[in-house]
Amino acid sequence: MRKRKVFLITGASTGIGEATAKLAAEAGYRVVLAARSTGKLEALQDRLGSDNTMVFACDVSDWKAQEKMINTAVEHFGRxxxxxxxxxxxxxxxxxxxxxxxxxxxxxxxxxxYGPAVTARLCLPKLVKTGGHFLITGSVVGHITSIRNLYSATKWAVTGIAQAIRNEMVGTGIRVTLIEPGVVDTPFWDTVPKPDTPELLPDDVARAVMYAVSQPPHVDVNQVLIRPTGQPH
Ligand SMILES: NC(=O)c1ccc[n+]([C@@H]2O[C@H](COP(=O)([O-])OP(=O)(O)OC[C@H]3O[C@@H](n4cnc5c(N)ncnc54)[C@H](OP(=O)(O)O)[C@@H]3O)[C@@H](O)[C@H]2O)c1
Structure with a gap:
């Protein structure tokens, strides 16, 4: 049991994280589900099966909370x-x-x-032990220059974090993948006006994640930039 691989996801309660959790569980991973909304995580756990999943309420902007989540995951699943x-x-x-x-x-x-940087800092020593894979969700707007928006600048930072980690992890066997979605139909858009464009489904991005993860160990898919067909920029 302790040999089955473990997939940890922050932001697992809805959208891209939730869709990835489902595909990871289907692919045979045991899955650590982290976000702030315990109720949504527990509902997802009910669907995926409690033997194969662990729920942890965690705000990623809190270093100590992430440390507790990651240590608990390793205690629970062993890796x-x-x-x-x-x-x-x-x-x-x-x-x-x-x-x-x-x-x-x-x-x-x-x-x-800060959240994904802390996730990386705390998880990379665990991933070195398993020859693991670190993926991080950036955005198309961390790739192009967007207008008006500090959000876009945070995703440029994510692009830089992914590249810096890949450089630092050379020689360790760790793979690093930056996932850069265009517009995806998720609750993300509940707080911002959605542009008038075609959109991806969360599952489309989850499949991109699983594509990167399922490559043989010598293949490091560095980044996946994925727009809905016809997204204008
Ligand atoms: N949707 C798009 O068009 C799009 C495009 C490009 C990139 N992205 C990126 O994709 C990622 C996932 O977003 P999504 O589209 O799937 O939206 P979503 O459905 O709103 O998912 C966001 C997830 O992040 C969690 N979260 C937010 N703040 C958190 C915090 N402080 N600590 C822990 N968890 C937190 C949310 O759960 P709780 O609220 O329960 O904590 C939720 O599980 C984000 O990084 C987003 O920037 C989205």
Whole structure:
């Protein structure tokens, strides 16, 4: 039992993280489900089976909470093989006009940038032991220059984090994949106006994650930039 591989996902309660959890469980992984909404995580656990999953309520902007989550996962399952640092959100956040964004900006930088950096810092020593794989959810807007939006800058930071980790992990056998989705139909858009464009489904991105993860160990899929067909930019 302790030999079965373990897949840890932050932001697993909805959207891309939830869809990836389902595919990972179907592929035979035991899955660690982390986010803040315990109720949604437990509902997902009910669907995936409690033997194969562990739920942990965790705010990724809190180092100590992530440390507890990761240590508990290793105690529970004995190992971590794959990590998807995926928790993130946007609230618009233009640089000019409208209201000042004190708390909103701080919360977004702590969640989108500090959060996955801490996930990496705490998980990489575990992944070195298993010859593991670190994936991180960036965005198309961490690849192109977007207008008006600090969210986009947080995803440029994620692009840099992925590349820096890959450079640092050379020689360890660790693989690092940056997943860069375009517009995906998820609750992400509950807090920001959705652009008028075709959209991906969460499952489309989850399949991209599983494509990278399922390659042989000598193949490191560095990044997957995936837009819905016809997304204008
Ligand atoms: N949807 C898109 O069009 C799109 C495009 C490009 C990139 N992305 C990125 O994809 C990732 C997943 O987003 P999604 O589209 O799947 O949206 P989503 O359905 O809103 O999922 C976001 C997930 O992150 C969790 N989360 C948010 N803040 C958190 C925090 N401080 N600590 C722990 N968990 C937190 C949420 O759960 P709780 O609220 O329960 O904590 C939820 O599970 C994000 O990084 C997002 O930036 C999305």
């Amino acid at each position: 971590i093989d794959v990590v998807l640092a995926n928790a993130g959100f946007s609230k618009g956040s233009s640089f000019y006009g409208g209201e000042d964004k004190l708390d909103e900006w701080r919360e977004m930088v702590l969640t989108n940038v």
